[in-house]
Amino acid sequence: MSMRSQARRKRRLQRRAGITFCVGGALAGLSTSVWAQAEPPVAASAPASASSAASSAASSAASSAASSGTADGNANSNTTPTTTLAPIVVVGTTPLLGIGTPLTLVPANVQTVHAADIQRQGRQTLSDYLAANLPSVTISDAQGNPYQMNLFYRGFTASPLLGTPQGLSVFVDGVRVNEPFGDVVNWDLLPQQAIDTMQLIPGSNPTFGFNTLGGALSITTKNGKDNPVGEAEIQGGSWGRKAAQIEQGGTIGQNLDYYFTANAANDNGWAEQNESRIRQAFGKLRYTDADTTLSLSAGGADNDLHGAQTIPRSFLGNPRQPYTYPDQNQNSAGYLTLSGDHYFNDTVELSGNAYYRHFRNANTSSNVNNDYGTINPDGTVDTLQATNVQSTVTTDSYGASLQLTLLGKLGGMQNQFIAGMAVDAADSRFTQSSQDATFTDSRATVGIGNFAQQTNANTHNTNYGIYLTDTLSLTPQWSLTLSGRYNWADATIGDESGTQPQLDGHHTFSRFNPAVGINWNPTPALTAYATYNEGMRSPTAIELACADPNAPCSLPNDFISDPSLQPVISKTYEVGARGRIGGNTTWSAAAYSTTLDNDIEFISSNGAGSSQGFFQNVGRTRRQGVELAGQTKYGPFTVTGSYSYVNATYQSTWVESSPSNSSADANGNITVHPGDHIPSIPATTVKLRLDYAATAKWRIGTNLTWRGSIYAQGDENNQDVNGKISGYLLIDMDTSYQVTKQLQVFASVSNLLDKRYASFGALGENFFTGPGNTFNGTAPVNEQFVGPGAPRGFWVGMRYAWK
Numbered sequence: 001m002s003m004r005s006q007a008r009r010k011r012r013l014q015r016r017a018g019i020t021f022c023v024g025g026a027l028a029g030l031s032t033s034v035w036a037q038a039e040p041p042v043a044a045s046a047p048a049s050a051s052s053a054a055s056s057a058a059s060s061a062a063s064s065a066a067s068s069g070t071a072d073g074n075a076n077s078n079t080t081p082t083t084t085l086a087p088i089v090v091v092g093t094t095p096l097l098g099i100g101t102p103l104t105l106v107p108a109n110v111q112t113v114h115a116a117d118i119q120r121q122g123r124q125t126l127s128d129y130l131a132a133n134l135p136s137v138t139i140s141d142a143q144g145n146p147y148q149m150n151l152f153y154r155g156f157t158a159s160p161l162l163g164t165p166q167g168l169s170v171f172v173d174g175v176r177v178n179e180p181f182g183d184v185v186n187w188d189l190l191p192q193q194a195i196d197t198m199q200l201i202p203g204s205n206p207t208f209g210f211n212t213l214g215g216a217l218s219i220t221t222k223n224g225k226d227n228p229v230g231e232a233e234i235q236g237g238s239w240g241r242k243a244a245q246i247e248q249g250g251t252i253g254q255n256l257d258y259y260f261t262a263n264a265a266n267d268n269g270w271a272e273q274n275e276s277r278i279r280q281a282f283g284k285l286r287y288t289d290a291d292t293t294l295s296l297s298a299g300g301a302d303n304d305l306h307g308a309q310t311i312p313r314s315f316l317g318n319p320r321q322p323y324t325y326p327d328q329n330q331n332s333a334g335y336l337t338l339s340g341d342h343y344f345n346d347t348v349e350l351s352g353n354a355y356y357r358h359f360r361n362a363n364t365s366s367n368v369n370n371d372y373g374t375i376n377p378d379g380t381v382d383t384l385q386a387t388n389v390q391s392t393v394t395t396d397s398y399g400a401s402l403q404l405t406l407l408g409k410l411g412g413m414q415n416q417f418i419a420g421m422a423v424d425a426a427d428s429r430f431t432q433s434s435q436d437a438t439f440t441d442s443r444a445t446v447g448i449g450n451f452a453q454q455t456n457a458n459t460h461n462t463n464y465g466i467y468l469t470d471t472l473s474l475t476p477q478w479s480l481t482l483s484g485r486y487n488w489a490d491a492t493i494g495d496e497s498g499t500q501p502q503l504d505g506h507h508t509f510s511r512f513n514p515a516v517g518i519n520w521n522p523t524p525a526l527t528a529y530a531t532y533n534e535g536m537r538s539p540t541a542i543e544l545a546c547a548d549p550n551a552p553c554s555l556p557n558d559f560i561s562d563p564s565l566q567p568v569i570s571k572t573y574e575v576g577a578r579g580r581i582g583g584n585t586t587w588s589a590a591a592y593s594t595t596l597d598n599d600i601e602f603i604s605s606n607g608a609g610s611s612q613g614f615f616q617n618v619g620r621t622r623r624q625g626v627e628l629a630g631q632t633k634y635g636p637f638t639v640t641g642s643y644s645y646v647n648a649t650y651q652s653t654w655v656e657s658s659p660s661n662s663s664a665d666a667n668g669n670i671t672v673h674p675g676d677h678i679p680s681i682p683a684t685t686v687k688l689r690l691d692y693a694a695t696a697k698w699r700i701g702t703n704l705t706w707r708g709s710i711y712a713q714g715d716e717n718n719q720d721v722n723g724k725i726s727g728y729l730l731i732d733m734d735t736s737y738q739v740t741k742q743l744q745v746f747a748s749v750s751n752l753l754d755k756r757y758a759s760f761g762a763l764g765e766n767f768f769t770g771p772g773n774t775f776n777g778t779a780p781v782n783e784q785f786v787g788p789g790a791p792r793g794f795w796v797g798m799r800y801a802w803k
Helices: 003-016 053-073 115-121 124-132
Strands: 111-114 137-140 149-152 157-158 166-174 195-202 215-223 230-237 240-252 257-265 276-288 290-305 328-344 347-366 386-410 413-439 447-473 480-496 505-523 526-537 569-580 587-595 600-604 610-616 621-634 639-652 654-656 669-672 684-693 698-707 728-738 742-751 758-766 780-787 793-802
Touching: 111 115, 111 124, 111 505, 115 124, 115 195, 115 698, 115 728, 124 149, 124 684, 137 758, 157 166, 386 447, 447 600, 480 526, 600 654
Parallel strands: 166 215
Antiparallel strands: 111 195, 137 149, 149 157, 195 215, 230 240, 230 793, 240 257, 257 276, 276 290, 290 328, 328 347, 347 386, 386 413, 413 447, 447 480, 480 505, 505 526, 526 569, 569 587, 587 621, 600 610, 621 639, 639 684, 654 669, 684 698, 698 728, 728 742, 742 793, 758 780
16 A cells, blocks of 8 residues: 555544444444434534444544554644544434434434344344334234244334235345345345344335335444454254354455354244244455445345244144144345445545345145135035145346435535435246145145146336435534435236236336424433424235235235236324433433325235235325333443334225124125224333343343234224234343353243243134044134244353454
């Protein structure tokens, strides 16, 4: 490196010295993951690389500057003393983090999780961690597998289940990972060990693009410069779970760093048919200098997940038994991301990325023939008990984003302006075949004859977005944020079989979504804000191809018809505040209301227990509520708590088929009215996390989670005689002991009190009313089906680290 380049690099690092950048927006040094965040107000007037390298570079520069200052002071007593700035918490308010925005200027109740927080609790899945720790986050088990949970945040869903209306967007290193075919989120594909930070941004922030109706989850992965260590871990315990993982990070010379992790887990499952096999790998290679960061990351997963499905309440004498089986999902993925940022000078930064993802899901499911005993068109009686369905979704997605950040002054006031553009495209192929089957006494299906193809469809999706956001520091206490994004979506569906030409269709959707927010920082220990924002979700290919009530299809999907659906529009209002009391206590409070116009629901043709149905715009829905959170530290104790309330209701009148609902009319229909509560969303959740550092080497932690009652799917009118699924309290514990500097042993217990509970419910017909719960298609019974929670489980492990 030339002397000129060295001097330039030193000047840039010195400008950043004394500023601690924490990607995602959490203050460093606290031992728990979710808390109210507050920092002194600082205008966005100085460059600050939001890459992980900036943090370490700033720290190094601070040390160098201090040493240099001392030396210079000895030589020249007139040298101006160095001033160390207060820490600045930086939040990414766009998918491409770029420079980021100081939290004091962000009009949102942002929540952040760090890698150490995830590792400390040792939870099996990412969704389980989020549900146990973050305010307003809950999960429900509709599939009977821990890696396939539905996750709710403020009443909006991120689910791996095709056909579930999605309302949350998820990003990994700026790349959207909602699968294009159905906007689903496959939690089992996310590399948990590779996560450096996660930030959960509430509301309909338009800069995050499509599907950000209720919020966005932005994940940043580790790099070798900030994680220059190696680590190997093994663990095992209840239900035959065995897991191992390894990670290694480091630097190569002055400008290169690398990171790699891989893991494998086998789990027999707590139920009879919900075993899992997980294989994941992730790697990253980076180049960094004073002005530029270039990163190439790649990863993949190959997972095999079995589900026990929901079971009727009459089966709860043995909650481990499945309703029918098999129910298997084989997920595989591979992805490659190239990203980078470059500082042209102290006020201009350009960032961007390009990516390619390949995803494949192979599903095998067993289904009851709901038409058993009916008269066929030829006059014969339908005596077919079951069908086996095999479906495959293969998707190749690719895209790129580019973002420019300008720091400066506008009318003499500090200003940060961001402009960006993004294009995302995907090609998907969906095939589905069906086979007649019969049930054994254990409710396994046995195929009769060969599989016959029902659907062979290709889809192509292209999404374009152009966004702007500007943050203006009106005064040292007041700031104004204006944002907007124009989205344009194109979806093409084509029949490849030659037998379903009615499937062919082409759809376009477009809209400009605005946002405005204001922040007030009267003191360094208090921030108040108010915001309004809008978002958009265009109907997915799976919804567009299954939207005709006269031609219901099955999920994952037997595409038949292709009428238009309207895009879902969200409008969110939020007010809130966050602050600090003394040096050890933080708090936050927020109140919000999000209204959806043209919300989309899956309308079952035979009740919630059936996969036959169609998608329909059901008018207006609303989710509104409050969030309270706080954290305090007292000696070796750290206490974090939160209370969340969400009132999720329908605001329009509509009719659906739900013959298993006790209030259904003679045609099996129910009428949903404004004010009726949306199923699966608990009104209240209370969470408490206790951390105790018993000694310098021994730590103990406990989570207490209370989740309120919910209505079952199929009870959208809230009138079924079965009522709600009861709420429950769960207690989990974790502990670790540092045997040596390199060796740590740890243990965890879930559901300490061995509570029997259910997190999901649906109304349907139970066809297994014969002796020993065998098939009895002539006498099905309407019941409430539930998704039982796992009993108490215990795991132990050890972790060895090296430099």
